[in-house]
Amino acid sequence: MLKTEKLTKSFGGNIAVNAVDFQINQGEITAIIGPNGAGKTTFFNLISGLHRPTSGKIFLEGEDVTNKPSYEIAKMGIARTFQTTKLFAEATVMDNLIIGHRLRTKSGFWSAVIRSKRYRKEESECREKALQVLEFVGASELANRPVASISQEEQKRVAIALALATDPKLVLLDEPAAGINADETSGLAELIKKMKQAGLTICIIEHKMQMIMNLADRIMVLNQGTKIAEGTPAEISRNETVIEAYLGGTPHAQAH
Amino acid sequence: MELFFQQIVNGLVLGSIYSLVALGITLIYGIMQLPNFAHGHLYMLGAYVTFFMITHYGLSYWPAILFSVAALVVIGMLLERLVFRPLHHAPHINSMIASIGVMLFIEATARKMWGSDYRRLDSPYDGVIDLFGLTITEQRIIVILSAIALMIGLNLFLKRTVIGSTIEAMAQNREGAFLVGINANKVSLMTFAIASGLAAAAASLAAPINLVYPSMGAMVNLKAFVIIVLGGMGSIPGAVLGGYILGLAESISGTYINSEYKDLAAFALLVFILTVRPTGLFAKEAR
Amino acid sequence: MRSFPASKWVVPALLLVALAIPLLTDNSYYLNMLIMIFIWTIAVSGMNMIAGYAGQLSLAHAGFFGMGAYTLGLLMAKAQMSFLVSLVMAVALTGIVGAVVGMISLRLKGHYFAIFSLCMGVIISLVIEKWESLTEGVRGLLGIPIPKIGSFEFSTVTSQYYLILFFLVLAMFVNRQIVQSLVGRTFISIRNSEELAEALGINVMQSKILAFVHSTVLAGLAGALYAGYLRFLGPEVASIEHAFEMLLYLLVGGISTLWGPLVGTALVMAMMQLLQSWQDYRMIIFGPILVLIVMFLPHGIMGALARLKMKRQSVLPETIDNENRVIEKGTTDRRLAGGEIDA
Ligand SMILES: Nc1ncnc2c1ncn2[C@@H]1O[C@H](COP(=O)(O)OP(=O)(O)OP(=O)(O)O)[C@@H](O)[C@H]1O
Ligand SMILES: [Mg+2]
Numbered sequence: 001m002l003k004t005e006k007l008t009k010s011f012g013g014n015i016a017v018n019a020v021d022f023q024i025n026q027g028e029i030t031a032i033i034g035p036n037g038a039g040k041t042t043f044f045n046l047i048s049g050l051h052r053p054t055s056g057k058i059f060l061e062g063e064d065v066t067n068k069p070s071y072e073i074a075k076m077g078i079a080r081t082f083q084t085t086k087l088f089a090e091a092t093v094m095d096n097l098i099i100g101h102r103l104r105t106k107s108g109f110w111s112a113v114i115r116s117k118r119y120r121k122e123e124s125e126c127r128e129k130a131l132q133v134l135e136f137v138g139a140s141e142l143a144n145r146p147v148a149s150i151s152q153e154e155q156k157r158v159a160i161a162l163a164l165a166t167d168p169k170l171v172l173l174d175e176p177a178a179g180i181n182a183d184e185t186s187g188l189a190e191l192i193k194k195m196k197q198a199g200l201t202i203c204i205i206e207h208k209m210q211m212i213m214n215l216a217d218r219i220m221v222l223n224q225g226t227k228i229a230e231g232t233p234a235e236i237s238r239n240e241t242v243i244e245a246y247l248g249g250t251p252h253a254q255a256h
Numbered sequence: 257m258e259l260f261f262q263q264i265v266n267g268l269v270l271g272s273i274y275s276l277v278a279l280g281i282t283l284i285y286g287i288m289q290l291p292n293f294a295h296g297h298l299y300m301l302g303a304y305v306t307f308f309m310i311t312h313y314g315l316s317y318w319p320a321i322l323f324s325v326a327a328l329v330v331i332g333m334l335l336e337r338l339v340f341r342p343l344h345h346a347p348h349i350n351s352m353i354a355s356i357g358v359m360l361f362i363e364a365t366a367r368k369m370w371g372s373d374y375r376r377l378d379s380p381y382d383g384v385i386d387l388f389g390l391t392i393t394e395q396r397i398i399v400i401l402s403a404i405a406l407m408i409g410l411n412l413f414l415k416r417t418v419i420g421s422t423i424e425a426m427a428q429n430r431e432g433a434f435l436v437g438i439n440a441n442k443v444s445l446m447t448f449a450i451a452s453g454l455a456a457a458a459a460s461l462a463a464p465i466n467l468v469y470p471s472m473g474a475m476v477n478l479k480a481f482v483i484i485v486l487g488g489m490g491s492i493p494g495a496v497l498g499g500y501i502l503g504l505a506e507s508i509s510g511t512y513i514n515s516e517y518k519d520l521a522a523f524a525l526l527v528f529i530l531t532v533r534p535t536g537l538f539a540k541e542a543r
Numbered sequence: 544m545r546s547f548p549a550s551k552w553v554v555p556a557l558l559l560v561a562l563a564i565p566l567l568t569d570n571s572y573y574l575n576m577l578i579m580i581f582i583w584t585i586a587v588s589g590m591n592m593i594a595g596y597a598g599q600l601s602l603a604h605a606g607f608f609g610m611g612a613y614t615l616g617l618l619m620a621k622a623q624m625s626f627l628v629s630l631v632m633a634v635a636l637t638g639i640v641g642a643v644v645g646m647i648s649l650r651l652k653g654h655y656f657a658i659f660s661l662c663m664g665v666i667i668s669l670v671i672e673k674w675e676s677l678t679e680g681v682r683g684l685l686g687i688p689i690p691k692i693g694s695f696e697f698s699t700v701t702s703q704y705y706l707i708l709f710f711l712v713l714a715m716f717v718n719r720q721i722v723q724s725l726v727g728r729t730f731i732s733i734r735n736s737e738e739l740a741e742a743l744g745i746n747v748m749q750s751k752i753l754a755f756v757h758s759t760v761l762a763g764l765a766g767a768l769y770a771g772y773l774r775f776l777g778p779e780v781a782s783i784e785h786a787f788e789m790l791l792y793l794l795v796g797g798i799s800t801l802w803g804p805l806v807g808t809a810l811v812m813a814m815m816q817l818l819q820s821w822q823d824y825r826m827i828i829f830g831p832i833l834v835l836i837v838m839f840l841p842h843g844i845m846g847a848l849a850r851l852k853m854k855r856q857s858v859l860p861e862t863i864d865n866e867n868r869v870i871e872k873g874t875t876d877r878r879l880a881g882g883e884i885d886a
Pocket of ligand 2 (some may be wrong): 042
């Protein structure tokens with residue numbers, strides 16, 4: 001579904017992502033793991049179009065999307081969440097979510113001023129979408145709460161709902177389970193499985209190994225910007241290089 | 257040709273003043289992410305203090321400058337303590353708006369206290385020097401040399417003292433430096449003191465050449481902003497270099513462009529450069 | 544989103560009062576003051592669009608006000624064009640210049656944009672002042688004819704009052720429609736986080752330009768009405784001090800609130816009238832007020848009222864500001880104080 005060729009990004013002299021060849025397969029959950037500063041988020045920033053690659057190419061369903069701006073990538077069906085959720089804390093959950101479906105609407109300035117028929121239709125579509133994704137992530141009761149007043153885990157769910165509101169094919173999740181407890185983590189893992197069952201392709205960055213080993217179909221390991229391994233969870237947990245560079249310990253102690 | 261060299265000297269004089277003011281703004285920006293719109297008005301206050309010290313209290317030139325610098329250091333520290341420190345954790349745009357409030361207050365106060373007239377400060381050094389066939393007033397030489405001395409002094413302070421090197425580290429690199437464990441409040445207080453002192457010194461040096469009036473700071477302030485945007489906000493070498501470049505450019509173009517439009521040139525330059533390079537001339541790539 | 548004042552009758556009542564005032568008094572002193580308040584409210588509401596809702600602090604708006612004023616003034620006085628045509632051209636010109644300036648400057652982030660816009664404002668005011676062959680420079684532009692629509696002359700203060708009230712109501716209506724729509728929400732999402740908005744498929748640059756053009760058009764409209772009312776212009780209409788005053792009105796009333804521009808402009812201008820004898824020195828009082836506002840009332844009067852109301856309905860937790868900062872450390876920096884909860 002998505003493929004990168006020799007994807008590279010350097011900031012000044014610092015190479016954050018180094019010649020990464022990588023593939024995300026339709027309908028799978030692909031995970032990216034690696035130590036802090038390995039370049040995982042930067043990799044997401046590249047494939048979501050937020051950063052321009054220094055060199056290398058990105059293909060989405062065969063089409064070259066290397067230098068497309070972020071908003072076009074989003075329209076083509078890649079949605080993402082951020083490591084910090086970036087939600088608007090002072091607004092309600094619903095107000096945050098409505099904008100998620102904006103990219104599928106066409107109304108401009110004047111149709112909004114006169115509240116044209118199409119505008120009213122599109123606005124109600126946005127509202128329906130927001131309610132629908134909120135229900136999907138199991139947070140319907142939060143609709144009218146200000147984001148600042150809901151828990152960290154609820155915010156993560158809302159951020160995922162926001163990504164889903166864009167009607168994506170591929171969802172990139174950047175550390176969705178960071179800062180939440182074990183119970184909540186397994187709840188979140190359930191949600192991610194549910195997304196897969198709904199036909200979405202998912203790519204996830206996560207430090208919580210147990211969750212990843214259970215969820216992922218395939219894993220890529222990044223270290224200092226370079227891909228050092230790729231394979232199924234079982235393969236990764238046996239891989240010598242990975243254990244040395246990252247897991248640091250016996251494979252099975254980490255995997256389970 | 258002689259006219260050309262004359263303009264170079266004038267450009268250096270102008271550049272010296274711009275650099276000193278821009279240095280203060282860039283230091284404050286580097287430390288507090290605050291574009292201090294009131295800085296030019298501190299410059300104006302510095303000129304008035306020197307003016308009154310000489311004309312009303314009979315001080316001679318250099319002691320008056322020293323007094324003015326000391327007075328502005330105190331005012332700068334008060335501003336930091338009363339206005340900008342309390343806003344340090346608020347969104348940055350708030351402290352920027354506060355600096356506009358301070359600016360409006362200082363200018364109105366100056367107008368109320370001293371009127372809007374233009375005042376002339378007679379230079380104690382009104383002789384001329386013959387240098388390679390150029391006649392230059394002594395005051396101009398003094399401005400150029402004092403500015404260089406001040407910049408060298410500032411450089412030594414930034415390089416050789418602990419607090420100085422912390423200020424420099426923080427100004428150049430936003431994060432990181434807080435980890436060194438030096439009291440951040442002390443750093444911002446010192447920064448305001450130094451920046452205000454530099455502004456007072458620049459204004460006092462320029463006072464005998466320019467006139468002294470309440471809105472004298474506004475244009476200098478805007479141009480100093482042009483300079484630090486061009487030089488990269490927070491960059492110390494950028495401020496110095498940018499100051500001299502703008503001073504020279506204005507002075508030289510002044511002979512060729514209608515002087516009515518001279519002030520426009522600086523802003524047009526800024527617009528042009530930001531159009532081509534949205535992060536300034538010397539700034540690092542952001543994305 | 545809630546509208547504020549919430550009660551249904553407040554807006555119609557206000558409108559009725561505004562319509563009735565000239566019938567109750569023909570004291571031109573008060574009418575004149577209200578007209579000035581209306582004109583500046585239109586300009587400030589433009590500033591609110593870009594600075595408050597889209598989160599990009601622009602200090603160029605006095606310049607655009609001056610541009611609108613001079614365009615109308617010059618077209619009417621020197622090209623003998625009719626009032627309506629001149630008004631349309633003035634608004635169109637500020638919109639076009641706004642689009643060009645926006646395309647260049649809105650790529651700049653945070654402080655760079657504010658400083659750039661400040662310089663743009665200075666450029667516009669310098670051009671007006673120095674281009675004497677066109678604008679008459681500091682001598683001022685005299686002889687703007689009385690605005691006429693059809694055969695009706697707006698020669699009395701009362702007729703001007705209704706003319707300008709009409710445009711104020713129109714501007715506020717359009718602003719309300721925008722703010723409470725997907726378009727306005729798009730602006731707000733950009734203020735919240737450009738990266739998130741971009742990732743949600745929003746063409747951030749295009750939206751920012753739209754917000755900016757809308758805001759310059761409002762400033763230009765206000766300027767044009769000003770020129771048609773006073774029929775005399777000096778270059779100081781475009782001066783940067785006016786941009787700072789607009790910022791003051793906006794912050795006092797409440798940035799990113801619909802009614803903030805009107806409340807702030809009315810309040811501060813009325814206070815300035817009381818301090819008439821101070822004239823040049825009024826900033827001795829208003830400078831510190833600006834500082835105190837950002838320190839203690841960053842959401843302005845309307846923002847504070849809305850928060851109070853929400854707190855009473857206990858929807859908004861006390862700790863919202865602190866929590867907000869912890870959660871979104873990176874984005875609060877760029878954002879202006881304010882919130883659209885009362886929009
Ligand atoms: N915008 C940027 N400008 C400069 N350097 C950057 C930028 N973004 C990331 N980097 C650098 O690139 C490297 C990789 O960072 P990245 O955020 O991708 O790591 P990560 O794997 O996501 O780490 P973590 O697990 O902590 O989230 C780091 O050295 C970081 O400092
Ligand atoms: Mg990361």
